[in-house]
Amino acid sequence: MTRAELVAAARASIARGSKSFAAASRLFDPVTRERAWLLYAWCRRCDDLVDGQAGGGAMAAVADAPARVAEARALTEAALAGEMTGDPAFDALGLVARETGLPPAWPRDLIEGFALDGAAWRPTSEDDLYRYCYHVAGVVGLMMAVVMGVRPDDAATLDRACDLGLAFQLANIARDLAEDDAGGRCYLPADWLAEAGVPPGEQLQPAYRARVAVLARRLADSAARFEASARAGTPALSYRSAWAVLAAAGIYGAIGREVARRGPHAWDRRVTTGKAAKLGFIARAAWLAARRGTLYPPTPRDADLWARPGR
Template sequence: MSIATEPMRPPHACADREELAALAEDTIAKGSKSFAAAARLFSPEMRRSAMMLYAWCRHCDDVIDGQQLGFSRRPVAEMREPMQRLGELAIDTLRALDGDTALHPAYLSVADVAHRHGLPRALLIEHLEGYRMDVDETRYETIEETLGYCYRVAGVVGVMMAIIMGVKRESVLDRASDLGIAFQLTNIARDIVDDARAGRVYVPAEWLSEAGLEASDLANPARKGDVAKLAARLVDHAEPYYRSAFLGLSGLPARSAWAVATAHGVYRQIGLDVKAKGPQSFGTRVSTSRAAKLRHLFLGAVKVVVTRVPLPLKRPQTLWTRRRRRPADAPRSPGDRRIRP
């Protein structure tokens, strides 16, 4: 992946950062309680930036899904065609990066964060590529293709969060990508049924074939035992990415590492619970209790202590790895369609 390094013009002075941060915090409180719990551990400045980046991600997700904070549906009459919505997201994001302030606060927030921390705009566009894959109702033949989707919708967010934390080492950014991929594999495992009902299938076709399933079977209660096995397989596939991300904690400042370690534990627990519940989790949304979050808050601190000494272990070469750089004139592979605002 080629990361553009062109300078970004800062948002105009009329965009009040404290107000944007307050709006972002309210968004997180309503849209992601797990992230909100972990974000409390960040330093005040890091917390503001993390929340403002998340506000943009949440806004993009809601626009594409026609939802509000991931829940209630917007009236159909109010929604444009999905591809039009995606194009507007890309256009307005780039407009905000270039200094336009007559936009939704989510765009102003991400522009502020990008300018303040030097986020390459190519990473933002890469994230929007994940939404394009949803809009196109892309189906995935192999687990490697599914992992490519996971990177775009979550791994690249991990990379951006690490950059906000001051990380510059590519090896640590790879571990941040691994954590985002692990999170997304957990989400896919938890939401197989709901996604299938919405016409989205992220389980690779190879796995479906091996299980004797069609995509339409994923929402069929009569096949919930087989669907549970697929969910367990996804949870197992996430494990090496969680392990890799754990080793990356040593490359983060201690306070940020505590927040990331807590999120690491909470999300991983969701996957383990999905696997443990088996067929009983069919069509339900597994989440962690307050007590479990507090337990992982404590365990997160332990993880930070353990990883304060840099570990010499190399990242396994078998893990899916983001492309770090690609020459600007390199040919694109067939089907590599980019968003062109």
């Protein structure tokens, strides 16, 4: 496929799989926007392959998860080596890696996150939770930062980019407890559940909803701290990239806050951000991006926040 064809396929993938990311991506300059679509297409394809999904839909039980992870890993390695795989999403990764100098360690780290899901892994501790969030989302923040023009050796800005990925994933986990439970998964640390007196596998039972709501608020509060840290990295970005990042932060931050607000009723229906609210966050983000140098002055990253591997 030509570059234009790969971009078109990637654009269709993000439009189908994530309305929030699709909306935020429109704020990028044209080159960054296309590269963001290309990267998203590969992430979405790997997720769908391992989880038995279609465009980010409901998870389906798969009997051959290790084989699916192995396939995703092999195709990823081929793409990183500059080979054409015949799969548009993996060829999209190869293209964006060549155009941006994307460190190959990061796509490999994301595959390790898919391997955790494929092995039906569950976190025992809070540190386990953050490590998982790094592998499935924090590392996406790192890759997106490079797509936006951040140098791969700019560790300080990359730390903030990773924080945004962690914030997004923590909000997702809080929102999707019911969907994950239906798919046989639980990302609440076993230590948290034990402390709250919630038996394994019973977190969505009516008798324990109030206790689990406290844990969901804990996730949302943690997401908010990582989000605040991520905002401090936006002065290192171009205006349009900062605009997109701040819009996405607002949209996903609202999800975590709404889960916390609903309490035990957070999973009666899925928390979403409507079109009008998205437009509001996009408008506000334009104002914030224009003033990011003043609003987010250079400050050391909070030493109490979980740090990505190698930091």
